[in-house]
Amino acid sequence: MADLVDEAGLLTEQMLDMRVKVIRQSLQAPATAVKACEECGHPIGKKRREIMPAATLCVDCQAQSERRKKYFLRKHDE
Numbered sequence: 001m002a003d004l005v006d007e008a009g010l011l012t013e014q015m016l017d018m019r020v021k022v023i024r025q026s027l028q029a030p031a032t033a034v035k036a037c038e039e040c041g042h043p044i045g046k047k048r049r050e051i052m053p054a055a056t057l058c059v060d061c062q063a064q065s066e067r068r069k070k071y072f073l074r075k076h077d078e
């Protein structure tokens, strides 16, 4: 009986340990945390953030903003 209680206590401790580790990881790694697009609020993909850590827009919104920029530049030239 005592063994069962010990085992249960050990399991709870391990579960708490794991939870603390997960919380610590999320606090220590803000660079890899999910970042939301400033335009649409969708999460920016991990790969995109690896290539462009300063990206504040998702791929779709970035493409749209580039198109807008090109459009305005063309307008400006005319």
Ligand SMILES: [Zn+2]
Residues within 6 Å of the ligand: 037, 038, 039, 040, 041, 042, 057, 058, 059, 060, 061, 062
């Ligand atoms: Zn977006």
